[in-house]
Amino acid sequence: MNFTHPIAVFDAGIGSYQIARKIAKRYPTQDIVYFADRASFPYGGKGRAELLATLQGTLARLADYRPAAVVVASNAPSVMVLDDLRATSAVPLIGVFPPVRQALAASRTGHVAVLGVDSLVESAEIRAYVAGEASGGRVELVAASDLVALVESGAFVSDPDGTLAAVRAKLAELPADIDVITLSSTHLPWLANYFAAAAPALTCLDPADTVVEALAPHVRPGSGAFVTLVSSRPGYDLAGFREMTARLGIELAITPV
Incomplete structure (x- = not known):
């Protein structure tokens, strides 16, 4: 072609x-x-x-x-x-890139989370990136490779109940005052409906x-x-x-x- x-x-x-x-x-x-x-x-x-x-x-x-x-x-x-x-x-x-500035601007509490694959959230590079973007806000880095795997395997389609349970379990790990998260793996926006069902008041940002x-x-x-x-x-x-x-x-x- x-x-x-x-x-x-x-x-x-x-x-x-x-x-x-x-x-x-x-x-x-x-x-x-x-x-x-x-x-x-x-x-x-x-x-x-x-x-x-x-x-x-x-x-x-x-x-x-x-x-x-x-x-x-x-x-x-x-x-x-x-x-x-x-x-x-x-x-x-x-x-x-994780939309950290946008997340903090949208947050009422000033406390947000970046969800991403394990290697991202554990890296020195993401800590440096967040430090440059946060400007006084609080940003949690949350490992979510388990949720990414649910997308790539197709389980988010074939097992909706299990996927919703996994999303709820992930959100339960977060501090209670977090009101905005960034879906910082391109797989995670496929789970947007599950996040909305699990936490309707939570704002989820996609950098696409x-x-x-x-x-x-x-x-x-x-x-x-x-x-x-x-x-x-x-x-x-x-x-x-x-x-x-x-x-x-x-x-x-x-x-x-």
């Missing part, structure tokens, strides 16, 4: 699909390559060096499509290794809209093609991905890679 300098969007699975679709809606003639790198799931279980090597390999693969820009649609690598990736990339890279607007200078009119690439491994195979997207009512022409 011929492309006119597509926007490439990727993370370790289904998480980045919503960002890719938001880009397609905002820029309808933009060609898009969406890569669900399930073979590398989870990014959140990798140390910094392994994560950097994994993403360098992914960017090399996507270079074949001559992208105008690449969205690293995952909070952990955006916070932890994006600067290193940019140092060796000839293509503009757009990251996804900021990413879409940041792409404006890189848009190149094309045919509006949307190509889906999916890698796989045992436990995260192509059949499971197809079943999950079918249950979600998502129709994708998938190219295995």
Whole structure:
């Protein structure tokens, strides 16, 4: 298929699909390559060096499509290794970051939480990032790789009762005065309805809209093609991905890679 300098969007699975679709809606003639790198799931279980090597390999693969820009649609690598990736990339890279300032601005109590994969919330990089964004507010870093796994496995579709129980258990870990959380894995917004059911008064922020607007200078009119690439491994195979997207009512022409 011929492309006119597509926007490439990727993370370790289904998480980045919503960002890719938001880009397609905002820029309808933009060609898009969406890569669900399930073979590398989870990014959140990798140390910094392994994560950097994994993403360098992914960017090399996507270079074949001559992208105008690449969205690293995952909070952990955006916070932890994006600067290193940019140092060796000839293509503009757009990251996804926890909207800490927006969370504190929306909070009545000044106490908010960032939910993300374990490697993100345990990293020195996220602590430095939060320190620069918090401006006097209180920010809790909350490990949520268990919730991310429910999305990538498809359990959030096949086991709604179990998923709601897991979300309630996670929220029970938080201090009682937290009134805003950031869903700082691109998988977590898939659970927005569960968070709303578990805690109707809680505000949940998704940074996807900021990413879409940041792409404006890189848009190149094309045919509006949307190509889906999916890698796989045992436990995260192509059949499971197809079943999950079918249950979600998502129709994708998938190219295995």
